[in-house]
Amino acid sequence: MLTGKAQDGVMTTQERPNQLFRNISAKIAALPMIATALVVFLGGTLWTIFYSFTNSKLLPRLKFVGLDQYERLWTTNRWLISIENLLIYGVLSLIFSLVIGFVLAALLDQKIRFENTFRTILLYPFALSFVVTGLVWQWVLNPDFGIQKVLRDMGWTSLEFDPLYNPEIVIYGILIAGLWQGTGLIMCLMLAGLRGIDEDIWKAARVDGIPMWKTYLFIIIPMMRGVFITTLVIIASGIVRIYDLVVAQTSGGPGIASEVPAKYVYDAMFTKQNLAQGFAGSTMMLLSVLIILIPWAYLEFGGRKRV
Amino acid sequence: MSETVLAPVSAGIDGPSGPKPKRRFSRRNIFVYGTLIIVALYYLLPLYVMIVTSLKGMPEIRLGNIFSPPMEITFEPWVKAWAKACTGLNCDGLSRGFWNSVVITVPSVILSIAIASVNGYALANWRFKGADVFFTILIFGAFIPYQVMIYPIVIILREIGLYGKLPGLVLVHTIFGMPILTLLFRNYFTSIPEELFKAARVDGAGFWGIYFKIMLPMSLPIFVVAMILQITGIWNDFLFGVIYTKPDTYPMTVQLNNIVNSVQGVKEYNVNMAATILTGLVPLIVYFVSGKLFVRGIAAGAVKG
Amino acid sequence: MASVSIRNLDLAFGNVEVIQNLNLEIEEGEFLVLLGSSGCGKSTLLNCIAGLLDLSDGQIFINDKNVTWQEPKDRGIGMVFQSYALYPQMTVEGNLSFGLKNAGLPAAEIQRRVTQASEILQIGPLLKRKPSQLSGGQRQRVAIGRALVRDVDVFLFDEPLSNLDAKLRAELRVELKRLHQRLENNTMIYVTHDQIEAMTLADRIAIMQSGVIQQLADPHTIYTKPVNKYVAGFVGSPSINFLEGEVKAGKKPRFVSEGIEIDLQRYEFKGTPTNGGATFGVRPEHIRVGEKPGAGHFQSKVIVDVVEPMGSDTLVWTRLGGEDFRFRVDGQSNLTSGEEVAISFDPAASSLFDARTELRL
Numbered sequence: 001m002l003t004g005k006a007q008d009g010v011m012t013t014q015e016r017p018n019q020l021f022r023n024i025s026a027k028i029a030a031l032p033m034i035a036t037a038l039v040v041f042l043g044g045t046l047w048t049i050f051y052s053f054t055n056s057k058l059l060p061r062l063k064f065v066g067l068d069q070y071e072r073l074w075t076t077n078r079w080l081i082s083i084e085n086l087l088i089y090g091v092l093s094l095i096f097s098l099v100i101g102f103v104l105a106a107l108l109d110q111k112i113r114f115e116n117t118f119r120t121i122l123l124y125p126f127a128l129s130f131v132v133t134g135l136v137w138q139w140v141l142n143p144d145f146g147i148q149k150v151l152r153d154m155g156w157t158s159l160e161f162d163p164l165y166n167p168e169i170v171i172y173g174i175l176i177a178g179l180w181q182g183t184g185l186i187m188c189l190m191l192a193g194l195r196g197i198d199e200d201i202w203k204a205a206r207v208d209g210i211p212m213w214k215t216y217l218f219i220i221i222p223m224m225r226g227v228f229i230t231t232l233v234i235i236a237s238g239i240v241r242i243y244d245l246v247v248a249q250t251s252g253g254p255g256i257a258s259e260v261p262a263k264y265v266y267d268a269m270f271t272k273q274n275l276a277q278g279f280a281g282s283t284m285m286l287l288s289v290l291i292i293l294i295p296w297a298y299l300e301f302g303g304r305k306r307v
Numbered sequence: 308m309s310e311t312v313l314a315p316v317s318a319g320i321d322g323p324s325g326p327k328p329k330r331r332f333s334r335r336n337i338f339v340y341g342t343l344i345i346v347a348l349y350y351l352l353p354l355y356v357m358i359v360t361s362l363k364g365m366p367e368i369r370l371g372n373i374f375s376p377p378m379e380i381t382f383e384p385w386v387k388a389w390a391k392a393c394t395g396l397n398c399d400g401l402s403r404g405f406w407n408s409v410v411i412t413v414p415s416v417i418l419s420i421a422i423a424s425v426n427g428y429a430l431a432n433w434r435f436k437g438a439d440v441f442f443t444i445l446i447f448g449a450f451i452p453y454q455v456m457i458y459p460i461v462i463i464l465r466e467i468g469l470y471g472k473l474p475g476l477v478l479v480h481t482i483f484g485m486p487i488l489t490l491l492f493r494n495y496f497t498s499i500p501e502e503l504f505k506a507a508r509v510d511g512a513g514f515w516g517i518y519f520k521i522m523l524p525m526s527l528p529i530f531v532v533a534m535i536l537q538i539t540g541i542w543n544d545f546l547f548g549v550i551y552t553k554p555d556t557y558p559m560t561v562q563l564n565n566i567v568n569s570v571q572g573v574k575e576y577n578v579n580m581a582a583t584i585l586t587g588l589v590p591l592i593v594y595f596v597s598g599k600l601f602v603r604g605i606a607a608g609a610v611k612g
Numbered sequence: 613m614a615s616v617s618i619r620n621l622d623l624a625f626g627n628v629e630v631i632q633n634l635n636l637e638i639e640e641g642e643f644l645v646l647l648g649s650s651g652c653g654k655s656t657l658l659n660c661i662a663g664l665l666d667l668s669d670g671q672i673f674i675n676d677k678n679v680t681w682q683e684p685k686d687r688g689i690g691m692v693f694q695s696y697a698l699y700p701q702m703t704v705e706g707n708l709s710f711g712l713k714n715a716g717l718p719a720a721e722i723q724r725r726v727t728q729a730s731e732i733l734q735i736g737p738l739l740k741r742k743p744s745q746l747s748g749g750q751r752q753r754v755a756i757g758r759a760l761v762r763d764v765d766v767f768l769f770d771e772p773l774s775n776l777d778a779k780l781r782a783e784l785r786v787e788l789k790r791l792h793q794r795l796e797n798n799t800m801i802y803v804t805h806d807q808i809e810a811m812t813l814a815d816r817i818a819i820m821q822s823g824v825i826q827q828l829a830d831p832h833t834i835y836t837k838p839v840n841k842y843v844a845g846f847v848g849s850p851s852i853n854f855l856e857g858e859v860k861a862g863k864k865p866r867f868v869s870e871g872i873e874i875d876l877q878r879y880e881f882k883g884t885p886t887n888g889g890a891t892f893g894v895r896p897e898h899i900r901v902g903e904k905p906g907a908g909h910f911q912s913k914v915i916v917d918v919v920e921p922m923g924s925d926t927l928v929w930t931r932l933g934g935e936d937f938r939f940r941v942d943g944q945s946n947l948t949s950g951e952e953v954a955i956s957f958d959p960a961a962s963s964l965f966d967a968r969t970e971l972r973l
């Protein structure tokens with residue numbers, strides 16, 4: 001097939017060789033990726049969804065019970081508290097990290113001195129694990145030795161500030177730790193977005209006499225729409241997974257006041273021998289991520305043609 | 308952007324010529340630096356508390372407040388945290404978790420980067436039919452809550468006999484590191500001029516020849532970024548560690564959590580804080596040493612969440 | 613004997629047809645330039661010849677060997693890229709010898725070829741340097757050297773001079789021509805959007821637009837007898853003047869436009885002239901000013917609108933037949949805006965295109 005030599009001036013034509021074997025090395029090299037994508041990500045997800053319709057307990061088994069697991073899930077107090085916590089934590093964490101992240105980035109973008117020092121300080125918590133974050137804040141918020149004690153010693157003797165021991169506000173205690181750990185990252189993303197804006201925009205705004213806050217609000221932020229959306233997706237999909245922080249900081253307590261869905265799922269699967277409940281819970285988590293993800297993917301990739 | 312630039316022009320016409328006087332203490336500067344300094348202090352506070360607590364003795368902790376510096380510095384809590392703290396029946400301290408984490412992190416970093424860089428290279432330069440489909444699934448995998456994939460992986464690992472063993476956890480880290488690392492490498496290799504790749508093909512280099520002789524030597528920075536990303540990510544992991552290993556092989560984060568949150572015995576806050584610092588030390592060192600590369604890494608790896 | 617032969621080449625990316633049913637025969641030792649604006653498919657065609665893109669349909673032969681599905685390295689080609697594409701981590705020597713090492717040539721032979729190529733291109737003193745230590749011109753020389761050492765029959769150039777500044781470009785252009793004269797048996801296929809490169813270097817030029825070769829001819833024919841309006845407008849700087857109007861056939865064929873009438877008796881029609889809409893094209897340098905017009909020449913008086921002195925010559929803008937009309941006079945001219953001048957030109961040196969098909973009449 002490879003000999004296309006001319007014979008008597010007639011040159012033979014060649015058919016397209018089998019496409020499967022073209023670039024065969026590349027395809028072999030991509031096998032781990034293909035296997036991961038298909039077996040673990042796609043297969044694993046489908047498997048979990050599938051088994052969430054069974055009544056698997058200690059081991060997965062194929063006894064279908066329809067939507068029973070979901071019914072149980074949504075009538076379980078612990079799951080409902082988890083969802084409520086996730087909503088409070090999620091909404092507040094989104095708002096605060098975006099606002100704080102952007103303001104810090106805008107401050108750092110003022111051509112200040114020691115920019116690197118400030119950035120290093122604001123970002124270092126992100127290098128720490130959630131476990132470390134949770135434990136530090138557990139200590140700082142400790143009512144007997146931490147902030148409450150210090151403030152009481154300073155004279156506010158009746159002051160109550162013990163978020164980790166008060167079921168009503170425990171989720172805000174976790175929020176404080178989560179923001180401390182994560183806003184540095186948001187600031188960095190925002191700063192990158194600000195740096196990506198053409199200097200001439202600032203010059204034009206200044207020539208037009210537009211005050212700085214108006215320039216940010218009406219010109220810069222709309223221009224950073226893409227950065228905001230991407231950041232939003234990043235924060236949101238991280239929030240749904242929140243687990244280590246809660247485990248380390250409160251272990252879900254006091255009582256079940258600071259439970260979150262990821263912890264519910266883990267406990268159902270590995271400590272309560274109630275696999276299918278865990279599967280149903282994780283399927284709900286997947287669903288909530290897809291609700292965030294699909295509109296974003298559509299906006300990001302659906303609008304323009306991909307080559 | 309400074310206000311001095313906005314000052315009316317007439318002021319400059321009548322005034323003396325020469326360099327513009329610096330207004331170091333303008334209202335704006337006070338606001339900007341003041342805010343940043345307060346915020347920076349707030350961010351530093353927990354680190355400070357960790358350090359001072361870990362250097363105090365328990366009696367001093369019970370008496371004073373957590374912000375006061377130690378009256379008497381003791382390294383006893385550090386020694387105890389490293390070598391004697393108990394988790395369950397083991398009383399050999401965090402050192403066990405530390406070495407477990409090392410044994411988990413090193414091969415995971417190497418394996419995940421090796422595989423992902425080749426994937427990224429294949430995707431960027433050797434586009435084949437269907438590649439985009441797999442890549443899209445892979446990227447979705449970066450966002451999917453791990454919880455939906457945890458149990459199927461337990462089954463897979465059990466089938467191949469790696470459940471509860473370190474190689475199993477290495478495999479898990481390789482799998483979950485793949486989306487973001489592949490994206491990272493794909494984007495980087497795409498940014499390398501395509502003509503270079505074409506030239507190498509005309510010069511007769513094949514898939515591996517181009518990877519090792521052309522691409523690899525040009526991509527050291529991105530490999531460093533990937534390493535930073537993976538070292539901190541894998542070192543800080545808790546969820547996979549707790550699921551896919553057994554108490555003997557728990558990584559440092561899991562062991563730390565068990566030490567601090569153990570319900571038995573008297574709480575030794577100074578030991579706890581020393582243990583916490585010890586656990587955070589490796590990523591912190593990576594962070595302070597790598598500087599700007601770390602920022603690049605997290606900006607790229609942010610989707611990891 | 614054809615050195616490179618392309619038969620019925622089709623190339624599509626998804627649903628986008630980039631090249632459609634293209635045929636091209638290139639002779640041994642020929643210098644062929646593929647000329648066109650960006651996106652016309654000229655670089656794509658070159659990549660197909662190199663084997664860097666898979667065809668959708670068709671066949672490619674190099675030296676009578678069917679190479680349609682062969683790897684680039686097995687096709688007997690060398691390629692020079694616009695961005696030089698030198699391997700940044702290797703020295704010049706490493707760059708030159710990389711392909712030869714991959715081919716498994718003995719060290720002595722590699723050494724011989726590298727030395728020879730570096731002599732031809734005068735890059736001997738640079739052999740130990742890294743590409744980052746070279747100037748743009750030196751880099752492109754190394755890139756040419758990398759093709760040269762491969763000792764191949766066909767050289768492919770993909771806009772090799774586009775990244776250089778104007779002065780260097782002119783220098784290297786001459787060197788390329790010299791190189792081609794020296795390697796007279798080597799076929800060269802050269803992609804560019806620069807018509808001066810095309811005119812100066814080519815034995816033949818293929819002008820491409822939307823994946824189709826519009827005209828394939830020697831530079832002189834392309835310039836004087838463009839086959840269609842696109843080619844006429846693309847080649848030549850300053851570009852050709854077009855006048856819209858219609859042809860009145862008959863014994864004395866004429867071209868009529870707003871307020872003017874051009875006698876076409878001296879124009880060589882391809883067939884018999886017929887009545888109909890047409891575009892008349894005349895190049896700015898074919899217009900004479902103030903001279904006594906020859907027999908059958910067109911003449912008119914026009915008002916100078918804008919004068920653009922360019923040193924060696926001056927471009928004068930005016931209006932004729934209701935359109936902008938440019939002509940070129942020498943640099944010493946002292947025409948001024950508003951002045952009236954008498955111009956004339958020979959219709960034999962002009963081009964006429966059908967208004968609908970845009971083909972040459």
